[in-house]
Amino acid sequence: MNIIELRGITKKFDGLVAVNNLSLNVPQGSIYGFIGPNGSGKTTTIRMIMNILYPDSGQIFLFGSEHYGARMENVGYLPEERGLYKKMKVRDLLFFHGELKNGKNLAHEIDYWLKKMDLSAWAEKRAETLSKGMSQKLQFIATIIDRPQLIILDEPFSGLDPVNAEVIRTAVLELQKSGATIIFSTHDMNMAEMMCDYIFMIYKGNKVLDGTLESIKDAYGADTIRIHSEKGMEALAGIPGIAAVNDFGQMQEIRMEAGADVHKILSGIIARTKVSRFEVTKPSLNDIFIRIARPVKSEEYA
C-alpha cells in the first residue's frame, strides 16, 4: 500500500513553476529520500503533502484517501526552518506538541525519547538554554512524540555534528522498524545512500530521479572510474573516452563517454604515470546529483 500518492501536482508562485506535474508513490514502511539542489521544489512538495500549501492542480492521496482539508493526525512534520517557544520548559514543550498531535502515553514517551537523545537532564530547563544540536534533537522528539505513521523530515541532519546525526539516524531507523513510513530531504548524499530505500530527485520543479538506489545506479551503468596515480589530474588531460573528471585531490573520479573502452583509457594513463589504484564502478549518488544539477560544468572538461 502507498502511504502517499501524488498525481500530477503542479504549484506555481507568481507565474514561476515551483513543482511541475509531479507524480510519486511512497510505499508504506519505506524510507524515501528527497534530494535536489536548493530551490528545486523539495520543500514546496513537502508543504503540499502537509497541506500547508495547496497544489494548483493534481491530487494528493494520504493513507489511501484524497487529501483535502486538514489531515494532520498520524503525520509528524519537521520543517527545514524550525523554531520552538524558547521560554517553555523542555518537558512542557513536548507535552504541548504531543497534546496537539493527540499523542498517547505522553509522559512515558517523553521520558523515553529524552533519555534516548541524552536530554533527560534538560527536561526542566527552558528551551532557550539548549545548544543548537540539543534544540534540533528536541525538535525531532516534538515531531515524533505521538509515534506517527508518516514522518516527514525536511533537512533533519543539517547543522548536526556526526555524533548527533548518528543519534537521529538511529532513531529514524527505529521508527521505521516499528512501522513508520519516513520521508526526508537532505543534501547529505552519503546519509541518503546509507538510509534510503527509495530516492526521489527533483530539479527545477521536475522529477528527474525516482526509484531504489540500485535501480537509479543501474540506469547510469558502470561508467565511472576511480583512480589514484602519481601525477593525478595532469595524467588525465586529453585521454580519449573521458567525458568529465571530479578531482578529489588524492583521487580522481572519471566519467567515461558512452561506449568508451576502459582498457584504452587505462593504458593511456599507465603510459603517462604510475597507477596505484584503478576501479570501475557505478556512479555515486553524489556524482549522479552533480551530473544532473551541474551538467554544463561537467561537460566543460571534454
Place this chain on the structure above:
Amino acid sequence: MRKIFILARREYRTAVRTKSFIIGLVLAPVFMGGSLIAFALLKDKVDLTEKHIAVIDHSGIMSDYLLQAVEERNKTEIFNQEKGEQVKPVYRLEIIPADTEDLQQLRIGLSERVRSKQIHAFIEIGPEILHPGKDAEKSRIKYYSENSAVDEVRDWFSWPVNNRIRQLRVEELNLTEETMKDLFTWINLDGLGLITVDKKTGDIQDARQISIGDTIIVPYIIVFLMFMMVLMSAIPLLTAVMEEKMNRIAEVLLGSVTPFEFMMGKILGGIAVSLTASAVYVAGGIITARQLDAGNMIPYDVLPWFFIFMVLNIVMVGSGMAALGSACNDNKDASALQFPAMIPVILPLFVMMPVIQEPLSSFSTGLSMFPPFTPMLMLLRLATPVTIPLWQPVAGLAGVLVFTILSVWAGGRIFRTCILLQGQKPKLVNLVRYVVRG
C-alpha cells in the same frame, strides 16, 4: 476545537505567568486611580502657616467689618473641635491707609512684600462698590497674589466682602433680617433619574439623584476598561504573530494545526487573558465602590454587555492584528502597521464626550451602529443614565457578530497565505488580493 483550546491554554498560561501581566494588573488601576487617590489624600493636607493679608479700602466701609470677620473666623473656623487640632490657617489682616499720593508706588511696594513672603496677598477695594457707577474700575475688588486664580484666601474673602455689601444695601431698603435671608436663598434644580416599578413585586423604586459620576465618570471608566483590554490582548497579536513567523515556530505548529486553528488559538488565549484581567478590575471596582458607599453608581445591567462586546471586539480586532502580523517580515513592517491598525480602536475615544452628552442623537446612534465602533460606543451609550431602546444594542450586536465573522474569515485567508510567505511587503493591495483569492 480541541487544538484551539490547547493553543489558547498555552497562550494564556504564558501570558498570565509573565511579570508584566501581574505588575500590569496591579499598576494599571493604580495609574488610573492614582491621581484621584493622591487628590483625596492630599486635599486634607492644608498649609497651616499664618496668612497675612493687606487691605487697601478705598470705599471706607469694609476695613472694620473685615477685621471683625477675620477675628471671628480665627476663633470659630480654624479648629476642629472633635479632633482637637487646627485644620485651617490663621488669617492676619493689615489695613493700609488709602490716602496716599502715589497709589501705584504703594501697589509695587506691596507686591514686593508678597514676593518676599512677608504677606500672602493684598486686596484693593474700589470706592464705589456699594453702588457701582458708570466707571467699572471704581467698583472692582482686586486680589493680588502670586497664585490668585487658585487661592483659598481669595475664595474666603468673597463671602465677608459680599455679606457686608449686601448688609448695607438691605439696611438702605429698610428690610428686616428675616426677609433679607429669603431674598437671597438660591434653589438648585436637583438632577434625578426616573421612578421605576419592579415588574415582579410591584415595588416602586424612587428616583435616584444623578451625579456627574453617573453621567460621565462611570461610562468613561467602562469604555476605557474595554480599550485597555483590547490593548492588552488584541493589539500585541500583531507582533506576537510576526515573531512566531520570523522565529519559524509557525511552520512547526502548522504541521499539527491548521492556520485557522493557529490564529483562533492565539485570539482565544488573548480573550482568556482579558477576561481574567477585566474580571479582576470589575470585581475590584465593585468592592471599592461599595466600600466608598458608591455602590449604586455601578451599572450592573451594563456589565453583561461589557463582557459580550469586549469578547467580540477582541476577536474582531485580534483577527485583523494576527492577519497583519502574519504579513510582516520584521519589526519595521510591524511598527509601520501598528498605528493605522489601531485607528478603529482609538477613534471612538475621540467622540466619547459628544456621545455622553447626547446619547440619543443621530450622530451617537449612527456611529454606535457602525460595527468596528459598536463595542465601545454602544457600551458607552448603555452606560449613561439615558435609556437606549433595546433594539439598538441588539441590532448593534448582530452587526458586530456579522462583522466579526467577516473579519475572522478575511483574517484567516490572509493569515493562511502570509504565515509562510517570506520577503513580501505587507502592502494593502497584496492583502486585499490574499483575501479575494485565498
